Amino acid sequence: MNAKKPIDFSRLLTVGEVAHRAGVPVSTIHFYESKGLIASTRNAGNQRRFASVVLRSIAIIKVAQRTGIPLEEIKEALGRYPPGSKLSAVQWRELSSRWRESLDERIRKLTRLRDELDSCIGCGCLSLEECPLRNPLDVLGEEGPGPRILERP
């Protein structure tokens, strides 16, 4: 017989314990949970309880956020692994190297923007022909809404 093992709530963490051990406010735990980045279970009193592996997930989320990875991208990346599983060192290497590439790409785009902005400082022309940060003939606008200048290759 393969009966499902009952959850041992005494081994699970309260939201306050998770927040304390992770070094983040309780509101952050609730926010991550509301965004589907982490998950809890409920005890008989309908209180949230977390498996200790959530601490590693929170550490990964915080590192990713520090590098500017959007929450949706973090969620998508964590979703590649079974829910509630503790990411191994190898899996963390996979994730971090992927995020390194994303960070390099953003640095490249921001560096180009900074260099283009350099030629604007002290200029003020905002010329459609001369200014590299203007949107000549609204060409970028025709490509769609949003920060097109940041998203160009």
Ligand code: FES
């Ligand atoms: S404001 Fe003159 S080049 Fe941008």
